[in-house]
Amino acid sequence: MTSPQHHDIVVVGAGIAGASIASELLERGQAVCIVDSAPHPASACSSHAYAIAHPHVGRGAPRLLRLTHIAFLMAEARWGKTWKRHGIFQPNKGDKAFRRDDVTSYLKSLNLDEGIAQALYADEAAQLCGINQDGIWLPRGASLNLSEATRDALKPHPKLTCCWNTSVARLEKVNVGWKLLGRQDETIMTAGKVIIAAALETKNLAASIDVRLPLRPVRGQLSIFSVAAKNSWAAKLPRTAISGDGYCLPVKQLPDGNYQWIVGSSFDEGESDPQEWDSSDDFNREQAKGLLNYPEGDINQLQKAGSFVGIRCVAGDRLPIIGVLTQRPGIFLATALGSRGVLWSALAAKLISAQVLEDDFALLARLGFAADLVAALAPARFFAGALVAAPALGALASNSKPILPSAPKAR
């Protein structure tokens, strides 16, 4: 009997998480095998073409703020040349007082200088980015086509092996490391180290080696609206992206003179239905009114022209799960990217590669990974005794819904 093929490093899942990690390892001279049940990369949530990226600037757990700042810089380094840097405006919530100087001091306390985040009154924002609302302007905010980025990361490379249409059902410990088995319990291959980046399916793969992960689906639908040039919305449509209760991209004028405007997203906890829902488009129409602060807008004039539906994977505490699975040596996890696939995949690429290649502490620290941040992302935070290493962030740290800038103590 011939022994199964062996690879030193195998990545399960060719979404943006797995692809970014594989690409980083290739850049570091490693041979990588990537396995996916689909016939091509970016078949699932990472088929998303309109993902935005910006550091988190709302009030919240300090660790989340530090993490998204580091992750944003990593994402910028990875995709800055290819993503669309249109800037992102984060409006102040209507019911909250807004004092620019207080918000500016707050941003400074987060080490976010003016080049990355600027508090603006509505008249200043109108002049700078065309949004007539108080809020925070993030000039380096951008959007990334996750599908293109995933495919680009996995373009042919002499040290990259891709195994498509290959579904991994379970893992088993063997002498050489780990055995990957398929749905018929056939051996697919063996690996020295396995990085599981299979979104929700990571839960089943981890369960096959007796590790329970608190992962759940959150369905999301983004709407592509067509807006007639003469309609009352046309003059209101933004030339920058807005991120608040939902988000939208800068409007695009089509050759026929009408506008295409992308608004998202619904946030359907516990749902995993990939079909389009009319109710999600209606939800997005309502969000559109909120984002533009246009309560009198007639939502019937936002005609549906298309949509994107994806199933996000989120962890119980809404932070991603990125790191070595210490109780199963040789297994690494990169999952629960929630609604921050751009940021967390860039961070996962650096952190997982550093752990797989056993970089020393100094190198990790140079990347910005203080021990408490690594612990906050580590799978170990869910297991007994972990609370000491990583105090629960859950109540404050949303991985999915932005926590809006609330006004500092009011006038």
Ligand SMILES: Cc1cc2nc3c(=O)[nH]c(=O)nc-3n(C[C@H](O)[C@H](O)[C@H](O)COP(=O)(O)OP(=O)(O)OC[C@H]3O[C@@H](n4cnc5c(N)ncnc54)[C@H](O)[C@@H]3O)c2cc1C
């Ligand atoms: C509506 C919506 C809006 C969003 N907006 C944004 C945004 O603005 N900004 C942002 O940063 N993020 C956004 N996101 C989130 C982003 O899309 C995800 O975080 C990201 O795509 C997740 O990537 P992933 O690689 O973890 O998972 P996936 O892309 O789902 O990849 C998992 C891969 O694993 C493979 N797989 C699964 N099981 C197995 C198995 N058993 N064997 C082999 N292969 C397997 C799958 O085929 C798939 O290719 C949004 C998501 C949605 C739904």
